[in-house]
Amino acid sequence: DGGITQSPKYLFRKEGQNVTLSCEQNLNHDAMYWYRQDPGQGLRLIYYSQIVNDFQKGDIAEGYSVSREKKESFPLTVTSAQKNPTAFYLCASRLSGTSTDTQYFGPGTRLTVL
Amino acid sequence: AQSVTQPDIHITVSEGASLELRCNYSYGATPYLFWYVQSPGQGLQLLLKYFSGDTLVQGIKGFEAEFKRSQSSFNLRKPSVHWSDAAEYFCAVVRGGADGLTFGKGTHLIIQP
Numbered sequence: 493d494g495g496i497t498q499s500p501k502y503l504f505r506k507e508g509q510n511v512t513l514s515c516e517q518n519l520n521h522d523a524m525y526w527y528r529q530d531p532g533q534g535l536r537l538i539y540y541s542q543i544v545n546d547f548q549k550g551d552i553a554e555g556y557s558v559s560r561e562k563k564e565s566f567p568l569t570v571t572s573a574q575k576n577p578t579a580f581y582l583c584a585s586r587l588s589g590t591s592t593d594t595q596y597f598g599p600g601t602r603l604t605v606l
Numbered sequence: 607a608q609s610v611t612q613p614d615i616h617i618t619v620s621e622g623a624s625l626e627l628r629c630n631y632s633y634g635a636t637p638y639l640f641w642y643v644q645s646p647g648q649g650l651q652l653l654l655k656y657f658s659g660d661t662l663v664q665g666i667k668g669f670e671a672e673f674k675r676s677q678s679s680f681n682l683r684k685p686s687v688h689w690s691d692a693a694e695y696f697c698a699v700v701r702g703g704a705d706g707l708t709f710g711k712g713t714h715l716i717i718q719p
Contacts, residue, residue, distance in 0.1 A: 496649075525706045532615070534696060534709040535650075550706065582649060584706075591638050591700045592657050595707060597649040
């Protein structure tokens, strides 16, 4: 089955620790995205990547980092510099950077800082 | 900058009744608009999208939406809701190019038996 997988589903982190969220897609999509969701806030864009080895900051990139070494993978690292990391994180992808392409979402990772 | 407003945080509808969820956007050019649905703890599923052409768009699960440029709106409708429609609904607009989507804050739909 084609789709987007995110792991783990739940993640717990102690304050001061970095943690990496996995996102993999087998849709052969060029563009990939990371969003953060907080209750009552909708989704906000963290980072996006149009091609391998290239990525751009979204609206709330501070305290996060990404890499895009492979087309199918776009991991997100939440660093200790992120002041309030507890949230639901959603990865998405679309075929290309064309505006009319549909964006598809993974099932999400819920991160809780203890 | 683009923005999306969903004026209703919560909406309660009786099962079998009609539904309309409101969405207003702010965008300088022709907007590309989407409606997504999210069940608790899950990812987002696309209901429908509008790019151009017919302003009444049909989607999955019996949903439709109407694009009204004069009102900067893209409201989602369903003639008869089912208990399984209870979820969070998000309206979104393309930011431009490959820049992702700008989302509204969502509307939480509650279905009364």
